Amino acid sequence: MKTYLSIIVVVALLAAVPMVTTSNVVLNFLVTALLIALAGQGWNLLGGYGGQYSFGHAAFFGTAAYATAILQVRYGLNAWVGSFIGMAAGALVGAVIGALTFRSGLRGSYFSLVTLAFAEVLRIIASVAPITGAGVGTLIPLDLHARAFQFQSRTPFYFIALALVAVSLTVIRAIENSRFGAYLVAVRENEDAASALGVDAFSVKLCAITISAAITAAAGCFYAQYFLFIDAGIAYGPWISIDALLAPIVGGAGTVFGPLLGALAIKTLGETTKLIAADAPGLDLMFYGLLLVGIVGLAPRGIAGLSRAISRPRRSSISTPDGSRG
Amino acid sequence: MLSPVILLPAILNGLMTGAIYALVALGLTLIYGVLHIINFAHGALLTAAMFAAFFAYTLLGLDPYLAVFVLAPLFFVAGYALQRFVIGPAAHGEDRNFLLVTLGLAVLIENALLYFFRADTRTIDLPYAFNVIELGPAFIAVPRIVAFVTVIVVALALWAIMQWTDTGKAIRAVAREKLGAELCGINVTHIFAITFGLGTACVAVAACLLIPTYYVNPTAGEAFVLIAFTVVVLGGMGSVAGALIGGLCVGVIESLSSVFFGESLGQIGIFASFIVTLLVRPSGLFGARA
Numbered sequence: 004m005k006t007y008l009s010i011i012v013v014v015a016l017l018a019a020v021p022m023v024t025t026s027n028v029v030l031n032f033l034v035t036a037l038l039i040a041l042a043g044q045g046w047n048l049l050g051g052y053g054g055q056y057s058f059g060h061a062a063f064f065g066t067a068a069y070a071t072a073i074l075q076v077r078y079g080l081n082a083w084v085g086s087f088i089g090m091a092a093g094a095l096v097g098a099v100i101g102a103l104t105f106r107s108g109l110r111g112s113y114f115s116l117v118t119l120a121f122a123e124v125l126r127i128i129a130s131v132a133p134i135t136g137a138g139v140g141t142l143i144p145l146d147l148h149a150r151a152f153q154f155q156s157r158t159p160f161y162f163i164a165l166a167l168v169a170v171s172l173t174v175i176r177a178i179e180n181s182r183f184g185a186y187l188v189a190v191r192e193n194e195d196a197a198s199a200l201g202v203d204a205f206s207v208k209l210c211a212i213t214i215s216a217a218i219t220a221a222a223g224c225f226y227a228q229y230f231l232f233i234d235a236g237i238a239y240g241p242w243i244s245i246d247a248l249l250a251p252i253v254g255g256a257g258t259v260f261g262p263l264l265g266a267l268a269i270k271t272l273g274e275t276t277k278l279i280a281a282d283a284p285g286l287d288l289m290f291y292g293l294l295l296v297g298i299v300g301l302a303p304r305g306i307a308g309l310s311r312a313i314s315r316p317r318r319s320s321i322s323t324p325d326g327s328r329g
Numbered sequence: 330m331l332s333p334v335i336l337l338p339a340i341l342n343g344l345m346t347g348a349i350y351a352l353v354a355l356g357l358t359l360i361y362g363v364l365h366i367i368n369f370a371h372g373a374l375l376t377a378a379m380f381a382a383f384f385a386y387t388l389l390g391l392d393p394y395l396a397v398f399v400l401a402p403l404f405f406v407a408g409y410a411l412q413r414f415v416i417g418p419a420a421h422g423e424d425r426n427f428l429l430v431t432l433g434l435a436v437l438i439e440n441a442l443l444y445f446f447r448a449d450t451r452t453i454d455l456p457y458a459f460n461v462i463e464l465g466p467a468f469i470a471v472p473r474i475v476a477f478v479t480v481i482v483v484a485l486a487l488w489a490i491m492q493w494t495d496t497g498k499a500i501r502a503v504a505r506e507k508l509g510a511e512l513c514g515i516n517v518t519h520i521f522a523i524t525f526g527l528g529t530a531c532v533a534v535a536a537c538l539l540i541p542t543y544y545v546n547p548t549a550g551e552a553f554v555l556i557a558f559t560v561v562v563l564g565g566m567g568s569v570a571g572a573l574i575g576g577l578c579v580g581v582i583e584s585l586s587s588v589f590f591g592e593s594l595g596q597i598g599i600f601a602s603f604i605v606t607l608l609v610r611p612s613g614l615f616g617a618r619a
Contacts, residue, residue, distance in 0.1 A: 117562075117603075117604060120558075120559060124600045127596055128597070253429075284448065286440070288439075291433075294433075295436065299429045
């Protein structure tokens, strides 16, 4: 129980927010932050724990979002059922990409770039295929009933997003404490050594990318239901791949709370810069980029690493003479 | 459908476009080969260079083909300074931090351009932009031929620098064995910055070659860099010859798949061939080591 205590506390604190305020602005902010946290948690399993940096998590996010939307709009399926199928579809795409890339031994930057290419292929297909609505996109018709996974107010959406994040936190914590988690970290630290010790690196990575894809896919399903509109640029665009990796890296990759922390941080950063820059186009993102560079310069190990460094000061790694890569 | 009257112009035009891809990829592969980082700011730097070439023409009346002699050294210095004083110190030598810093720089540069110049798409009118040369059944625009020849010259020059100059030898040494090079007295920080500068200069040349026939807006560079990534992998990461030949191949593949599958699916061919190459021959066409 003790291992899950921190998760319970954090989730309980977040669950209390609607009791304090039901302002749409606050809830909308938190829902989008939770969405990024969820997508980022998927990335975190593969990238943070497994060391396989994917630049194409949009492939899973988008497939799930499209599956959810298309099943409802074209086949009249219930939204909840559609979302589960969407998640499964995202996981399947993950398994296929994983099987192909890990089978041919792609590592490091090669893996990153091939995932990017897969997401791009899907984006181009989605922008011309008739079933996705091509360039027009897919609009889920308004039907404000709980059975259609649509709600009048943002509060239920908030609780659903929070529940999804809570499940993802629990899953990641469970994996962290499991044999599988240990294998995964071993593969990250040194794949050859892990293999030599009898870890089946291929199956471990395949399993990781499938679960990772499923978690990010859940975010995609939620996105489709929350915004009720997707097109190729939203579903498979680079923005989600970037947010999904930015959140855990900023928060602390390979830690349970990294993605949540990072998602809240980058969303706050984004909103603050938007406030400062008012309506000058580009100015807010200019600050955002500047702050990103600054934060990395000051806290190279993410927020989690920063808090650790403050509580337990040790010789910093800032001046490694050979600039060795991690 | 397969008539040579259609295929030949498609292939020739593909080669011309491919030359630009090759040049952008050349910068990327150089930086990857030595620093072992994927430079996400490459596209933003290309866009910045395109704006520079645009304003050099509209404000100063400087022809893009002359501006290249000013912009390439300028961007070399900018790239050197960027790596030496921003990226290097901020990244603390960690892969994921390089990724974040270059990503942050890309966001910063792109949006600074958006803020100062707005999202308008701009083009310049050059008197010779629409001149064509007849090559059998194909008509090739003069600026594209200039671009093709320039890219070949730049690639050869780069190869010569790497092969014969002391700096080039130092770059190759650092690429192969960083610690060993440092122990031999090579200033690795300096070489890193030089390499980044060279990569950025490539982008400035590419911008000057693009601007006569292409448009510029704050996201114009992105499309090229995504393709340049695939070129880099196709050719083998870090290989100069690979980037050149990979770029030309990608240009032809794009042009041919546009002919067969239609304009909007033209890029499918690129990414599909990219994925197939990676699965079959992960080290790329010319990649010696994985």
